[in-house]
Amino acid sequence: xVAQGRPPSPCVLCPVIRREGFIIFEVSRVIGDIHxxxxxxxRFLLSVTTGALVEVDEEAWDLVQRLKDGEDVAGHPCLAxxxxxxxxxxxxxxEEELWIRTAREARGRSVVKALCLNVAHSxxxxxxxxFAAEGTYRGERAVMSREVGRRAVDFLxxxxxxxxxxxxxxxxxxxxxxxxxxxEVVDYxxxxxxxxGKRFRFTLTTNGLLLDExxxxxxxENMDNVVLSLDGRPEVNDRMRPLPDGSGSYDRVVDRLLSLxxxxxxxxxxxxxxxxxxxxxxxxxxxxxSSLGFKNxxxxxxxxxxxxxxxxxxxxxxxxxxYEELAVEMASRGGDFEFFHFQIDLERGPCLGKRLKGxxxxxxxxxxxxxxxxxxxxxxxxxxxxxxxDVFDGIHRMDLVRKFSDADLxxxxxxxxxxxxxxxxxGCYANAYARHGDITHPDELGCALHRRRVECALxxxxxxxxxx
Amino acid sequence: xxxxxxHFKVLFRPKAxxxxxxxxxxxxxxxxxxxxxxxxxxxSCER
Ligand code: SF4
Ligand code: SF4
Numbered sequence: 001x002v003a004q005g006r007p008p009s010p011c012v013l014c015p016v017i018r019r020e021g022f023i024i025f026e027v028s029r030v031i032g033d034i035h036x037x038x039x040x041x042x043r044f045l046l047s048v049t050t051g052a053l054v055e056v057d058e059e060a061w062d063l064v065q066r067l068k069d070g071e072d073v074a075g076h077p078c079l080a081x082x083x084x085x086x087x088x089x090x091x092x093x094x095e096e097e098l099w100i101r102t103a104r105e106a107r108g109r110s111v112v113k114a115l116c117l118n119v120a121h122s123x124x125x126x127x128x129x130x131f132a133a134e135g136t137y138r139g140e141r142a143v144m145s146r147e148v149g150r151r152a153v154d155f156l157x158x159x160x161x162x163x164x165x166x167x168x169x170x171x172x173x174x175x176x177x178x179x180x181x182x183x184e185v186v187d188y189x190x191x192x193x194x195x196x197g198k199r200f201r202f203t204l205t206t207n208g209l210l211l212d213e214x215x216x217x218x219x220x221e222n223m224d225n226v227v228l229s230l231d232g233r234p235e236v237n238d239r240m241r242p243l244p245d246g247s248g249s250y251d252r253v254v255d256r257l258l259s260l261x262x263x264x265x266x267x268x269x270x271x272x273x274x275x276x277x278x279x280x281x282x283x284x285x286x287x288x289x290s291s292l293g294f295k296n297x298x299x300x301x302x303x304x305x306x307x308x309x310x311x312x313x314x315x316x317x318x319x320x321x322x323y324e325e326l327a328v329e330m331a332s333r334g335g336d337f338e339f340f341h342f343q344i345d346l347e348r349g350p351c352l353g354k355r356l357k358g359x360x361x362x363x364x365x366x367x368x369x370x371x372x373x374x375x376x377x378x379x380x381x382x383x384x385x386x387x388x389x390d391v392f393d394g395i396h397r398m399d400l401v402r403k404f405s406d407a408d409l410x411x412x413x414x415x416x417x418x419x420x421x422x423x424x425x426x427g428c429y430a431n432a433y434a435r436h437g438d439i440t441h442p443d444e445l446g447c448a449l450h451r452r453r454v455e456c457a458l459x460x461x462x463x464x465x466x467x468x
Numbered sequence: 469x470x471x472x473x474x475h476f477k478v479l480f481r482p483k484a485x486x487x488x489x490x491x492x493x494x495x496x497x498x499x500x501x502x503x504x505x506x507x508x509x510x511x512s513c514e515r
Contacts, residue, residue, distance in 0.1 A: 045476075053480040060475035078475045090478060114497060165493045346480050354494070365497035377497060428498070462479050 035419035039459035112159035114167035135173030137382035142370040176210035208253035220263035231273040232285020276309035283326035298340035327456035331463035344457040358425025362404025379430030
């Protein structure tokens with residue numbers, strides 16, 4: 001009914017306009033769920049909550065931009081089609097409320113499932129960007145004893161509840177400086193696993209300098225995964241990864257690392273490099289590692305600020321461009337190697353738990369020092385206020401564990417509105433703490449990198465799927 | 469793009485159960501791959 005004395009509003013009377021008004025209302029409701037991005041000259045829309053990926057042409061891109069800007073889109077040629085996708089649930093914000101409840105219910109319920117054993121706080125290299133201060137974590141040089149190693153295994157079994165699959169990561173410093181304890185822990189964990197029904201998965205991170213024939217064979221046969229440190233091109237590697245006498249390490253390690261992965265056959269490994277502001281063209285290092293024959297590559301930004309090598313805000317555009325160029329190059333090669341950050345599995349996960357929480361530092365994953373002290377993860381080792389307890393008497397800072405447990409993405413600054421939140425889970429606590437002194441305040445620079453990496457990963461998936 | 473006049477091409481649409489599921493048995497920290505400051509939140513289900 002039209003109110004007396006007032007001219008009838010045309011949209012109330014005209015069914016076509018009324019229907020269009022309804023469509024605009026419906027698509028506007030979900031516009032916050034749509035994350036538009038461009039990679040390699042192609043335009044995509046990611047549904048933040050459903051995970052759907054849609055490629056669009058220029059006109060559709062224009063529609064989405066205008067909706068985001070709150071502009072009038074009446075009569076836009078792509079409106080009806082977008083409305084159809086919304087009606088089909090391709091874009092929707094429907095389920096996030098349920099997930100927020102799930103995240104809340106999961107708080108405080110996790111058990112420990114992985115330990116990082118710092119078997120040696122000592123190193124035979126002098127990497128300039130080392131967050132562990134040449135392996136010592138700003139303390140004394142030390143190696144883990146057999147007793148601490150065995151007790152760490154017992155602690156993990158006791159703290160893991162009903163969880164069957166457990167992880168032990170040998171780290172340092174340089175863990176090959178303490179191979180006797182690595183072997184002891186592997187044997188002991190396997191024996192205890194038999195008794196308790198737990199299954200252990202072992203990873204070891206090494207710079208490769210001490211890889212002789214026997215150690216290579218042992219690691220090839222006994223580690224489920226190895227992480228091998230090498231930065232890329234020889235000059236890039238040697239600038240940041242010198243030996244104690246100042247000479248470069250590239251020539252000393254590269255053949256040893258290659259020989260280890262050849263011995264491993266199909267078993268997992270990562271060659272893991274670090275890039276700094278001295279090699280913002282790090283895609284060249286990734287490609288160099290690939291040209292050496294490495295198939296699983298991870299090259300990460302160096303952690304830290306205020307040093308000649310640390311990344312700065314002004315480097316960001318260059319780094320983001322570099323990720324894009326790398327993704328385009330990988331697409332053109334048909335994906336002949338894996339880059340850790342561009343690996344995204346659209347079919348089989350990640351599961352909701354990972355999406356809401358990301359890494360399990362401080363709750364599911366703890367680091368153990370040579371003396372047996374427990375910290376929330378390898379990057380917190382040596383930070384006195386994060387000392388949680390030890391493997392002999394267990395955790396005495398449950399308040400801290402709770403703090404980590406509660407810190408899912410809905411508790412973190414900026415994360416609830418972040419377009420890649422379900423491919424992140426709230427980022428790195430250690431980075432957040434290093435940047436802002438607060439584990440719930442993510443490092444914005446790291447977030448910008450992560451967002452671009454997710455976009456590049458989605459682009460790469462799209463490109464590789466087309467090639468079959 | 470515009471196959472049959474379409475402006476949008478749906479490349480991928482996850483099954484809802486894939487997105488929701490999760491047994492909690494998997495690795496979640498950065499320890500076994502990148503080792504610094506990234507989660508494995510983008511990685512696949514291991515089990
Ligand atoms: S990228 Fe940053 S803002 Fe986004 S979810 Fe991850 S930590 Fe949070
Ligand atoms: S807090 Fe950061 S460094 Fe530590 S396990 Fe999590 S992602 Fe890795």
